[in-house]
Amino acid sequence: MDLRIFTEPQQGATYETLLTVAKATEDLGFDAFFRxxxxxxxxDGDGLPGPTDAWITLAGLARETSRVRLGTLMTAGTFRLPGVLAIQVAQVDQMSGGRVELGLGAGWFEQEHTAYGIPFPKEKFGRLEEQLDIVTGLWATRTGETFDFHGAYYDLTDSPALPKPAQAKIPVLIGGHGATRTPRLAARYADEFNIPFASVEDSARQFGRVRAAAEQAGRAADDLVYSAALVACVGKDDRELARRAAAIGREADELKANGLAGSPAEVVDKIGRYAETGASRLYLQILDLDDLDHLELISAEVQSQLT
Structure with missing residues (x-):
């Protein structure tokens, strides 16, 4: 089971804070740093000091880390034109020496679009499908050839389809709870399917839908990586667990029910239940980015038991 660190910088984090966490992620042996x-x-938070941009952040981290994978859960399709996104991600992949992964979603948080003057279209899923087609198509186009796409939402003509990523294939992540369209999209475009903040039972059910969609599309279900994202809150004892839960505005018992929380032994046991669903990767949502001792505990007493 791969463990990846997943951050939510919009809640309030500087680039320096993210760099510190990314370096700890690398030093402590975790597989990847995502945001x-x-x-x-x-x-209820004020979000100070304000937002940081995902791909500008990852570009910086690409130059200041050397091993961990870097990516997004999920890049909002509403934020970027697909041709521009393909350039950005390919460039960051080059800057990292081939360590980037792209999680791409439709975008959903209307208020942030209103706050920063970003259009929030009614039909987002159709746009997402075209974006996936364009981004993956640009990367797959042979050097010296051009790429064309004429869809309902985007139109590209004689694109040189440059630059190329460092990797032969940048892994694409698709995720969500949708019962029909999401599995179909994952079956067509995804290297990894991620289920966010779901129970063991709901995760197993959604993985089953994706596997069935892959097979229906003529693809082996095991071609995809299956992963889950869960809030993490681990304590050596009840007091430490309660302190960490309070620091992120949650209750320990609620986190045990809905997240990956408890003592290291309890967390390892729950990870095993997700493994039984077919998940081979977990994204640990770390909400208190100043508590590096938390990462050290997870590395020493949880991750060490999974190898």
């Missing part, structure tokens, strides 16, 4: 793609805080 969300949002421009507005959620909940």
């Amino acid at each position: 969300s793609d949002h421009y507005l805080s959620m909940g």
Whole structure:
């Protein structure tokens, strides 16, 4: 089971804070550092010092880390034109020496679009499908050839389809809870399917839908990686667990029910239940980015038991 660190910087984090966490992620042996793609805080926080852009952040981290994979859960399709996104991600992949992964979603948080003057179209899923077609098509076009696409939402003519990523194939992540269109999209475009913040039972059900969609599309279901994202809150004892839960505005018992929380032994046991669903990768949502001891505990007493 791969463990990846997943951050939510829109809640309030500077680039320096993210760099510190990314370096700890690398030093402590975690598989990857991922971040969300949002421009507005959620909940009761003030979001200070303000948002950081996902791909500018990852570009910086690409030059200041050497091993960990870097990516997004999920880049909002509403934020970027697909041709521009393909250039950005390919460039960051080059800057990292081939360590980038692209999680791409439709975008959903209307308020942040209103706050920063970003159009929020009614039909987002159709746009997402075209974006996936364009981004993957641009990367797959042979050097010296051109790429054309004429869709309902985007139109590209005689694109040189440059630059090329460092990797032969940048992994594409698609995720969500949708029962029909999401599995179909994953079966067509995804290297990895991610289910966010779902129970063991709901994760197993959604993985089953994606596997069935892949097979229906003529693709082996095991071609995809299956992963889950869960809030993480681990404590050596009940007191430490309660302190960490309070620091992120949650209750320990609620986190045990809905997240990946408890003692290291409890967390390892729950990870095993997700593994039984077919998940081979977990994204640990870390909400208190100043608590590096939390990462050290997870590395020493959880991750060490999974190898």
